[in-house]
Amino acid sequence: MQSEAAVFEGRLHPLTLAFAAYTAVRRLILPAIPLLVFSDRRLGPAILGVLFVSALAQALGRYFSFRYRVEGGELVVRQGILERRERHIPLERVQEIRIEQGVLHRLLGVVDAQVDTGGGGGPEATLSVLSRAEAERLQLAVGERVAKVGEAAASPNEAVVVRRLGVGELALSGLTSNHLVSALALAGLLWTLLDDFVSEGALRRGAGAVFGTTRRVYEQDVWSTVALTVLGAALLLLLAVTFSVAGAIVLYYGFTLTLRGDDLGRRYGLLTRRASSLPRRRIQVLEVEEGLLRRFCRLATLRADTVAGRTDGDEPKDQWRGVLLPIVPRAEVEELLPVFLPDLEPGPAEWRQVSRLSVRRGTVKGAAVCALAASASAALQHSAYGLWPLFMLAPLYWVNLRRYRHLGYALGERYFRTRRGWLSRSTHLVPIRKVQEVEVRQNWFDRRLGLATLVVDTAGQAYTGGGPLVTNLPLEEARRLAATLARRAQRGMAHGSTRI
Amino acid sequence: MVSGEESQTIEPEFRPLDPRVVRLWRLNYLVGFGVLLLMLLAGAVTAVLARPALRPWAALLWCGTAALAGWLSYWRPPRLYRAWGYRIDAQVFETRSGLFFHVSRLLPLARLQHVDLERGPFERIYGLSSLVLHTAGTHSASITIPGLDAGEAVRLRDHLVAIGGDDAV
Numbered sequence: 123m124q125s126e127a128a129v130f131e132g133r134l135h136p137l138t139l140a141f142a143a144y145t146a147v148r149r150l151i152l153p154a155i156p157l158l159v160f161s162d163r164r165l166g167p168a169i170l171g172v173l174f175v176s177a178l179a180q181a182l183g184r185y186f187s188f189r190y191r192v193e194g195g196e197l198v199v200r201q202g203i204l205e206r207r208e209r210h211i212p213l214e215r216v217q218e219i220r221i222e223q224g225v226l227h228r229l230l231g232v233v234d235a236q237v238d239t240g241g242g243g244g245p246e247a248t249l250s251v252l253s254r255a256e257a258e259r260l261q262l263a264v265g266e267r268v269a270k271v272g273e274a275a276a277s278p279n280e281a282v283v284v285r286r287l288g289v290g291e292l293a294l295s296g297l298t299s300n301h302l303v304s305a306l307a308l309a310g311l312l313w314t315l316l317d318d319f320v321s322e323g324a325l326r327r328g329a330g331a332v333f334g335t336t337r338r339v340y341e342q343d344v345w346s347t348v349a350l351t352v353l354g355a356a357l358l359l360l361l362a363v364t365f366s367v368a369g370a371i372v373l374y375y376g377f378t379l380t381l382r383g384d385d386l387g388r389r390y391g392l393l394t395r396r397a398s399s400l401p402r403r404r405i406q407v408l409e410v411e412e413g414l415l416r417r418f419c420r421l422a423t424l425r426a427d428t429v430a431g432r433t434d435g436d437e438p439k440d441q442w443r444g445v446l447l448p449i450v451p452r453a454e455v456e457e458l459l460p461v462f463l464p465d466l467e468p469g470p471a472e473w474r475q476v477s478r479l480s481v482r483r484g485t486v487k488g489a490a491v492c493a494l495a496a497s498a499s500a501a502l503q504h505s506a507y508g509l510w511p512l513f514m515l516a517p518l519y520w521v522n523l524r525r526y527r528h529l530g531y532a533l534g535e536r537y538f539r540t541r542r543g544w545l546s547r548s549t550h551l552v553p554i555r556k557v558q559e560v561e562v563r564q565n566w567f568d569r570r571l572g573l574a575t576l577v578v579d580t581a582g583q584a585y586t587g588g589g590p591l592v593t594n595l596p597l598e599e600a601r602r603l604a605a606t607l608a609r610r611a612q613r614g615m616a617h618g619s620t621r622i
Numbered sequence: 623m624v625s626g627e628e629s630q631t632i633e634p635e636f637r638p639l640d641p642r643v644v645r646l647w648r649l650n651y652l653v654g655f656g657v658l659l660l661m662l663l664a665g666a667v668t669a670v671l672a673r674p675a676l677r678p679w680a681a682l683l684w685c686g687t688a689a690l691a692g693w694l695s696y697w698r699p700p701r702l703y704r705a706w707g708y709r710i711d712a713q714v715f716e717t718r719s720g721l722f723f724h725v726s727r728l729l730p731l732a733r734l735q736h737v738d739l740e741r742g743p744f745e746r747i748y749g750l751s752s753l754v755l756h757t758a759g760t761h762s763a764s765i766t767i768p769g770l771d772a773g774e775a776v777r778l779r780d781h782l783v784a785i786g787g788d789d790a791v
Contacts (some may be wrong), residue, residue, distance in 0.1 A: 270756035429758065558733050558759035564724040574724075589760065604728050605633075605714070612713040612730035 131191030135253045142181030192263045197245045215239045223395040233257045281382040294447035296370030298415040405430045409586035410549040420452045427582040444585020471532035480594035484522035540590040550590035555614030560604040575602040636707030642748045643769025644699045651695035751775035
């Protein structure tokens with residue numbers, strides 16, 4: 123065991139205490155107001171004092187008892203005074219190391235580090251706060267050991283920059299993200315602010331004034347009303363776009379994607395700096411996502427899921443964590459893929475289409491909706507003009523045809539790909555050795571048409587929009603495909619070359 | 623695209639569950655619906671006490687629900703039983719199930735994380751067990767095979783544990 127002596131050991135940065143005090147103050151501010159206002163003069167401050175001191179004592183205990191070391195292929199984290207807890211994290215199981223730096227952290231040169239192994243229920247070890255140098259040392263040590271275990275590293279110390287995003291590209295990413303959602307969110311926010319800060323009487327008077335002016339303008343000139351409305355909408359949209367662009371730049375500023383040995387490194391953020399290193403063989407699913415606007419600009423977003431992205435049913439709020447590359451021209455995606463998935467079969471994928479019945483099926487479904495809408499509107503308007511929804515039938519057929527043409531799958535020796543959607547598209551790549559389970563589902567309509575849906579389950583599908591799925595496959599084909607996938611997954615595991 | 627070596631494997635026939643599971647499911651249904659019907663009865667009695675005019679409607683509604691529940695508990699279990707099947711070969715464990723929604727699920731044996739053997743009080747009455755196979759997956763991280771003969775379930779579990787289980791993800 124002599125050779126397995128500790129690579130290094132360390133403890134938290136003394137500033138941990140300052141941050142703990144800061145957090146305690148921030149947490150106590152809200153309860154402090156009613157306590158100070160409503161309780162008597164001595165009790166309120168006393169309670170607050172006790173709460174603050176206990177929080178501080180906890181932080182002191184944590185600071186003085188916290189030790190970590192890298193030793194014998196494990197990261198060992200020890201803490202606690204009364205109840206001592208020692209956690210051994212095998213380095214070969216580390217899925218991701220994340221480093222986060224808020225504005226305060228940056229001013230003081232410290233970071234928060236999180237080590238994730240995908241055990242469920244959040245990160246396995248949170249080291250908060252460390253000095254930046256210490257965190258980098260930890261990241262390097264863990265990365266090296268992981269690489270050694272994985273036998274995949276060529277030159278672990280050289281980081282190759284794969285991609286760097288400039289402000290222009292980030293602005294483009296903000297421009298092509300979903301504006302409507304942000305516009306609505308913004309309007310909602312403004313509304314609540316208005317509600318909070320303006321008294322009700324003033325609000326009513328203001329609303330009255332606005333209505334009065336609108337009515338007067340409307341009576342004078344209809345066109346200026348229309349122009350005002352359009353202008354207002356345009357202003358709101360502009361505001362939303364500005365927010366969206368600013369948001370993208372603040373979140374992803376200086377986005378750099380690097381490759382060191384087998385570790386994919388991401389580093390970004392204008393205010394809060396974030397860095398994470400992710401061994402690429404940990405990728406469970408990779409998604410090429412082309413949202414509505416991005417698709418028409420021929421742009422895409424790359425997302426990936428690791429086991430660490432496993433949440434129990436909840437949609438994660440930190441969607442950016444799964445983003446491998448926020449924006450990339452669609453044409454460059456194919457040549458970038460081998461960077462993330464080194465054993466991807468070379469050459470273009472052989473896409474296979476699903477049953478053509480899917481066009482008929484989608485059209486019939488849409489036609490039913492159209493017929494309902496048409497009869498409802500005709501009944502309401504008491505005239506044949508109400509039947510206009512029926513004119514949607516032709517475009518409906520066309521959309522379904524386009525969707526059918528894009529729906530499909532490609533089965534390779536090591537990778538399985540699916541793609542779906544027409545207006546906004548999404549393509550999934552799954553390493554077959556990561557397949558956990560394959561399902562063939564048939565609902566009542568499927569059974570009538572002899573079709574089925576194939577679902578591939580992997581560990582962690584939180585960030586890649588539900589994972590790979592192919593609908594409208596002929597049943598026999600779906601069954602054969604499922605059996606092939608399951609057998610290849612088993613074989614990939616049994617061979618051992620792809621174990622970790 | 624399915625290469626020869628994979629289609630060569632001869633797939634065994636689906637095995638049915640233990641026939642006793644039909645009786646177990648009927649009992650489960652009766653108990654579940656029984657609780658529901660009792661609650662409904664309590665509600666109906668309260669309503670009738672408050673407004674006696676409602677009596678025929680309440681009686682009709684309750685009897686209708688009871689009849690539906692009784693018929694469902696009689697009708698559904700044997701059909702579910704016929705829909706259920708599982709098979710296992712050297713590589714893959716497969717189940718199929720569902721009356722209206724057919725689902726077949728294939729689990730590569732190396733993906734098995736752990737196996738639970740469950741025996742509820744009713745299952746014990748009939749000498750049955752449920753086997754729960756866990757994977758590290760997201761949507762369907764476990765597969766439950768209900769109503770296996772207790773001895774058979776233990777044998778199956780031991781077999782699965784012996785061949786499966788390389789949990790590196």
